[in-house]
Amino acid sequence: MAVDLGLATLSDNLFGAALLAYAPAALGFAVEAAFGPRTATASVEAAVEAQSRQLVGAGGPPLAAGPVEPRPTARSTWDRVARVSVGLTILGFLLHAGSILSRGLAAGRIPWGNMTEFISATCLAVVGAYLWLLWREKARFLGAFVLAPVLLSMGLAGTVLYTSVGPVQAVLSTYWLPIHVTAAVVATGIFVLGSTAAMLHLMSLHYEVLVAQGKRVGFSGLARKLPPAETLDRLAQRAIGLGFPIWTFAVIAGAIWAESAWGRYWGWDPKETWAFITWVAYAAYLHARSTAGWRGKAASWIAVAALVCLIFNFFGVNLVITGKHSYAGV
């Protein structure tokens, strides 16, 4: 099938436009997080802070905050900044989706067949998962933390790792490719979000402990604007609990594909190995969540370690190690 160059150019332009929307959105979220006044969640959190101080004064234990339902607040300038950022994120998401769609139409196939496309699609999944959480859980505070790595990855995908639109090799053209890779992309997006929440949970926890002990907050003051640790913890579990079956399915679909292409469903190829390691790491997180003594801090550290495995599988294995999967082309 011939490549439609007009659509290919459109795809590249939309990709750039999406970046141009994400960048100020990320900036807006970051500035609002750093300098803005406390919003709904933060004001509850301020109460926690004040209460913890009293408890410390009274020799009580540090307070564990209950789940918080953010309430609508009066619109301040900062709130407007955040709202514009959300708007830009949605705009960027649509442009980004358009870029992927036109790439698929240009090449006449599912648009995730090489590293550039895989990164782009995964970033779309991350932003999509963020918008989902924004809608379901009012998790706007995640904005800067989610968009920053998205911008970085998309920047890399559009430059160093760029591959122009083209067809895929014979071995890649089967319907298991879209099934396997789509599941992997979606699960990756959800996992990134879940582990980010776990990371913020650790920050928030650290911050709460420092505040409760009346110590200087310093760098972890970044967590001041975050919701209480428990909310973040719950968010992380929800996301990872959603991502895990999808990842499991992705690995199985990959095995089915490998069986039809290479004559074995599992061969400990580096990509397979790291998909397995990532899977075990997230399973360990889910177990830690229900093991006494591991809930909370230890579990969240496992989620962070699992994210490291996920990222290594994504970049490291394709670029550093040679295996069967490397012929997907960088």
Next chain:
Amino acid sequence: MTELDEGTSIDLGSAPQAPERPPRLTAWGYVRYSWRQLTSMRTALVLLFLVALAAVPGSLLPQHNTNPIRVRDYFIAHPRLAPIFDRRSVSLFDVYSSWWFSATYLLLFISLAGCVIPRAAKHYTAMRARPPAAPRRLERLPESAVLETSLAVDEAAQALRDAVRRTRFRVDLVPELDGAVTVRAEKGFLRETGNLVFHLALLVLLLGVAVGGLFGYKGTVLVVEGDSFVNAAGNYDDFMPGHRFRDSALAPFTLTLEHFAAQYYDSGDKAGTAKRFDATLRWSPRPGAPTRSYDLQVNHPLVMGQTKVYLLGDGYAPEFTVRDDTGKVAFQGPVPFLPQDSQLSSTGVVKVPGAQPQQLGLDALFTPTTRLLQGGVAVSTFPAALAPAVSVVAYRGNLGLESGVPQSVYRLDTSRMTKADRFVLAPGQTHQIGAGKASVTFDGYRMWTNLQVTYDPGKDLALAAAAAMVLGLLLSLRVRRRRVWVRARPAGAGRTVVEMGGLARTDESGFRHEFADLVSRARSVLPAVPTGAAAPTDREE
């Protein structure tokens, strides 16, 4: 396991327990203690870590079974370290079949079995148990509400039971001593069922993998167009049986490679990469059975029950006729050459031990789309055979075949030979070697394919287990456990007070909404107390 018996929301005993001391006296006690430790959740967690960790080195170091050439390179690059890594006790080039990797995952699976099988038995009893009795004071539960109705107690209770049952609770209606009637309700058993299905399926998956590894086999064979293959262990170029493999597992099929065609992209970024491969096979499942045709492609193996034939690779086999100095044909036929680059420049050798008076050897390069550079060096510029040619270096002398040392069919030992000539041939051309009668004719070429045959009797089991795993996971992670109690109590003057209370045993997020929904359902089935009577009191926390 014991730590998990209660749901998270009312988890009381979650403080880490001090490890139990082994009972001193009996060996049996010691065994039981070890078993309990092994099957505890904490051990499972540690073993999960260990399995993940143990899988890492195999992805960083080259492995014998996936990349033997890079293992050899590693030996050359690290002559001191490599032999240590290669020891049986270390097995770093065979990580996934090493004793330490196997030991880790076997421990994990023993732990899993020891934990999940008793749990399954317990769950079976729990599944058939009725919902538990109501706490005395429902308003103390995480969610609660109080309503009033003009219905009599029994009618109210029945209406409430039906309303609660409609939201997929398992319900019981229990009259109490003081004239009240309580609806006990519980739901979410499928969560634990899903969890058990997932973990049991994991065990079955491992069983499937083990069955395939023990009783199956895998072999590869190179077949040139026009040639046939009969399925027998000795006919493979490379044959890897499982430990428990029996010859009877070899399906008695035969196949002939009638034709092979490769198509390549001829323009754009990917020019020269393969678009599709088609190997036309004629095959028969057993001797005497009628033959059938099959178009073998990448991703489309030929399936014969548990035995499958895959297309793994392909290449060119140029055909030569070699005459010796007496003028006799000393060699004729296709010779498989090995591809060297993406344009399929391929190298190979022709050994002619029967040539008289001296043996002949050809060291040749086949270029499918040939461009001659200055100095007569041929290169290939495209993988399809648009302008094929062979560049040959001819040797006379002793091929060294009698030395007893096995030789590679792809390499010529020229230590006892002398270079006689070099030349380039297009199809159909003949070249005289030196001054004698000896000559080489390049008759044309055929294609060859590398076929892989696998027999894996555990594959279907593994696939079914994998599907069960996904299903089990979905249940285990999506279904939520809830308990709800509703008590209808006579309050005099034709009124009935209805107290409702509930708790979430897993994932409390969203329970508030579910409970509110239940309360409004209850309200809709209970006629309100007529106005003028005492004002209804709604207490919701």
